[in-house]
Amino acid sequence: MGRNTHVTRSNKDTHFTGALATDAMELESFDVQSPTKIIRVTLWADQQLDWDVMFFSSSGADDTDADLDTMIDWVEFTSSDGKQIAGAGLYRYSVSGLDLRFKSTDARDSKQVHIGLINRNATSKNAGATGEVVVEVEYESDP
Helix, strand or coil, X not given: CCCXXXXXXXXXXXXXXXXXXXXXXXXXXXXXXXXXXXXXXXXXXXXXXXXXXEEECCCCCCCCCCCCCCEEEEEEECHHHCEEECCEEEEEEEEEXXXXXXXXXXXXXXXXXXXXXXXXXCCCECCHHHHCEEXXXXXXXXX
């Protein structure tokens, strides 16, 4: 039997709203339909920066103890990946055809995906209206 395809998308007004210095991360958790495989990641941003979109299997996320860190995988976007239309507006980044296997390890949030947005650019990500970012994830789940 086939898998179901779903999309979850952050909200520019409530997710990833803080300033991010170089290599800093903001973590958000999203309710989903039991994801098993992430197949596409799209990012819209006010700023043309280098980004990592990192996936974690629990809300505990990054831990300095390697036995406890729950990182699954990540998608990397360079600033040159960001495309504008007519040289104005948002920078759009996207990668599809992914096969990132996902399984939550946290029983209390087994229907959540945990996404870390990391600024890999020497320029800081702005906070608020001039630093808006939206991350959209397309994923498959069991029927």
